[in-house]
Amino acid sequence: MAKPRIPPANGDSPDRWEAQLRKGALEMAALASLWQGPLYGLEIIRFLESQSSLVLAEGTIYPILNRLKAEDLLAAEWVEVETGHPRKYYSLTESGRHRLRRMADAWMSFSGGLSRLLGPVLERQEIAP
Amino acid sequence: MAKPRIPPANGDSPDRWEAQLRKGALEMAALASLWQGPLYGLEIIRFLESQSSLVLAEGTIYPILNRLKAEDLLAAEWVEVETGHPRKYYSLTESGRHRLRRMADAWMSFSGGLSRLLGPVLERQEIAP
DNA sequence: GCATAATACTTTGCTAAGCTAGGTATGTTG
DNA sequence: CAACATACCTAGCTTAGCAAAGTATTATGC
Known part of the structure; x- marks a missing residue:
């Protein structure tokens, strides 16, 4: 009984590029989701x-979390909950906070450059009555 | 005589994530570079x-251009120049302009979401006396 | 005129990363 | 105990950028 997930995403669909855009941003997003406090895997997805x-699919977030943990950017801790099953809570390490700040800086610069590039493209769209 | 290009970028360097960020954004950037008029390959890189x-490395831009051309988002035309060698000028097709606009919209939404996420991370940096 | 250099475009093989589609483990409910 | 829900993990595929090589055309040096 396969859980129906995100639609197949046809190989040559015009949306494929959008999927690629995400690459690399996801690690940063995962780190950022923990900025205000620990969360566990599925909670990160929902957040x-x-x-x-x-x-994000589960098959996407867990490899990312493991990667980040292997780099000591995250710490993980199993937590037993009364009503439920153990959860692995992730939290930012000091080095993770530091890295995230640098990533955020780089992101702003990167996205700024791209937005500048897209300025002329978006210009005429300011017709918003 | 191999041309020395972009530095090696050590496999497990802390900058690797930054390289990944670019993925998917490059197609859009290539299209955007042609918004104001045709350019040829190396010119796009410089732009x-x-x-x-x-x-971008050459080995990056040309596959992208060919991909976009195969999708009819770009048109290509060989142009002979007096002082030099033939150049292949790329220009946006109608469908390319249309797609770029949609990409730009998606980009703004995507980057807006991420920037919102990063808000708290960047907040404390406004200490600028 | 043939070698060298410069410019421009192309191709090959590798690697990294997300995604689909499974799977396992734990706990709850009938 | 069976069925289900929650939570986490893994394998294999696909895609895309990149480094490093190669080809083609034109200009320059001897």
């Missing part, structure tokens, strides 16, 4: 979806 | 570098 419209 | 700090 990102609600806060930034980023939709 | 992006000067306008947005995006540095």
Whole structure:
């Protein structure tokens, strides 16, 4: 009984590029989701979806979390909950906070450059009655 | 005599994530560089570098251009120049302009979501006496 | 005129990363 | 105990950028 997930995303669909855009931004987003406090895996997925419209599959977030943990940017801790199953809570390490700040800086610069580039493209769209 | 290009970028360097960020943004950037008029390959590289700090290798831009051309988002035309060698000028097709506009919209939404996410991270940096 | 250099475009092979589609483990409910 | 829900993990595929090489055309040096 396969859980129906995100639609297949046809190989040559015009939306494919959008999927690629996400690459690399996801690590940063995962780190950012923990800025205000620890969350566990599925919670991160829900947080990102609600806060930034980023939709990640489980098969995407867990490898990312493991990668970040291997780099000591995250710490993980199993927590038993009364009503439920153990959860692995992730939190930012000191080095993770530091890295995230640098990533955020680089992101602003990167996205600024791109937005500048897109300025002329978007210009005429300011027809908003 | 191999041309020395972009520095090696050590495999596990802390900058690797930055390289990934670019993925997917490059197609859009390539299209955007042609918004104001046709350019040829190397010119696109120089344009992006000067306008947005995006540095692309030749082995990166040409596959992108061919991909975009195969999708009819770009048109290509060989042009002979007096002092020099033939150049392949790329220009946006109607469908390319249309797609770029949609990409730009999606980009603004995507980058807006991420910037919102990064808000708290960047907040404390406004200590500028 | 043939070698060298410069410019411009192309191709090959590698690697990294996300995604689909499974799977496992733990706990709850009938 | 069976069925289900929650939470986490893994394998294999695909895509895309990149480094490094190669080809083609024109200009320059001897």
